[in-house]
Amino acid sequence: MTDERTEDTADGTTAESAATDTVADAADPTLVVEDLVVAFGDLVAVDDVSFTVAPGTVTCLVGPNGSGKTTLIRAVADLVGIDHGSVERPESATRPVGYLPQAPAFRPQFTVAETLQFYADLTGESVDVDAAVNRVGLGGVPDRRVDALSGGMTRLLGIAQATVGDPPLVLLDEPSSGLDPMMTRHVADVITDLAADAAVLVTSHDLTAVERIADQVLVLDRGRIVAADSPAKLQASTGTDDLESAMSELVASESGQVATRDAEVDG
Numbered sequence: 580m581t582d583e584r585t586e587d588t589a590d591g592t593t594a595e596s597a598a599t600d601t602v603a604d605a606a607d608p609t610l611v612v613e614d615l616v617v618a619f620g621d622l623v624a625v626d627d628v629s630f631t632v633a634p635g636t637v638t639c640l641v642g643p644n645g646s647g648k649t650t651l652i653r654a655v656a657d658l659v660g661i662d663h664g665s666v667e668r669p670e671s672a673t674r675p676v677g678y679l680p681q682a683p684a685f686r687p688q689f690t691v692a693e694t695l696q697f698y699a700d701l702t703g704e705s706v707d708v709d710a711a712v713n714r715v716g717l718g719g720v721p722d723r724r725v726d727a728l729s730g731g732m733t734r735l736l737g738i739a740q741a742t743v744g745d746p747p748l749v750l751l752d753e754p755s756s757g758l759d760p761m762m763t764r765h766v767a768d769v770i771t772d773l774a775a776d777a778a779v780l781v782t783s784h785d786l787t788a789v790e791r792i793a794d795q796v797l798v799l800d801r802g803r804i805v806a807a808d809s810p811a812k813l814q815a816s817t818g819t820d821d822l823e824s825a826m827s828e829l830v831a832s833e834s835g836q837v838a839t840r841d842a843e844v845d846g
């Protein structure tokens with residue numbers, strides 16, 4: 580899995596602004612996933628999943644370890660082959676999709692600004708580096724080398740890279756993993772801001788942040804979507820007060836799930 584993810588750089592090229600679309604166009608989903616199945620041998624990682632993501636919204640993919648979140652987001656990014664179903668991504672943009680992998684790899688000797696410029700050159704984009712670093716809050720350190728960034732700053736650089744070219748669909752795989760509470764809140768704010776210009780699909784284990792930023796939460800369990808709604812409606816439908824409690828109600832077997840699935844495959 581590590582080898583594959585090393586290659587997970589966001590692809591594609593610059594978008595014309597989706598914000599100039601008509602109101603009628605704005606009502607159309609940016610992403611349509613239908614009956615999607617992704618299997619690795621006998622293991623069905625994504626099992627008959629369908630959902631849409633509307634422009635100007637944040638959709639959060641949540642679920643236990645091994646429930647299929649990364650596989651689903653990589654299938655949407657066209658980085659893993661699909662076995663059944665369809666993924667309709669934006670077509671109107673030169674760079675339709677921006678993607679932050681779970682473990683982004685940067686050239687350590689480059690500065691923040693050089694990293695974004697390098698990436699823009701690589702993908703044939705023009706990039707306003709100042710705007711890109713300011714958007715994620717790295718405006719104070721454009722000349723700092725990547726190998727001197729904190730973990731949180733590196734995540735922010737990854738988000739900035741994912742937004743080079745203003746893609747109408749931005750995919751972020753665990754953008755706040757391992758961050759302290761303050762940086763987690765900052766990343767949540769950045770994601771909310773991104774949704775002003777794009778549809779954003781995010782995987783996360785941080786249910787407090789998800790509760791704050793999600794317009795739609797997709798709860799995955801063993802590769803299937805077991806619930807899809809706003810945080811408030813998920814809580815109401817489960818009679819719970821927070822998303823974590825709602826998840827406990829919705830997900831059948833959180834502990835031991837990975838072992839169980841792998842045992843099924845191995846057996």
Ligand SMILES: Nc1ncnc2c1ncn2[C@@H]1O[C@H](COP(=O)(O)OP(=O)(O)OP(=O)(O)O)[C@@H](O)[C@H]1O
Binds near residue numbers: 580642645650
């Ligand atoms: N390249 C691969 N080859 C074989 N199996 C894989 C591969 N990628 C993922 N899997 C399996 O697919 C299942 C779903 O994995 P995935 O990484 O999508 O889950 P996840 O919900 O993102 O997990 P986590 O929260 O731990 O990141 C797991 O059982 C995993 O072992």
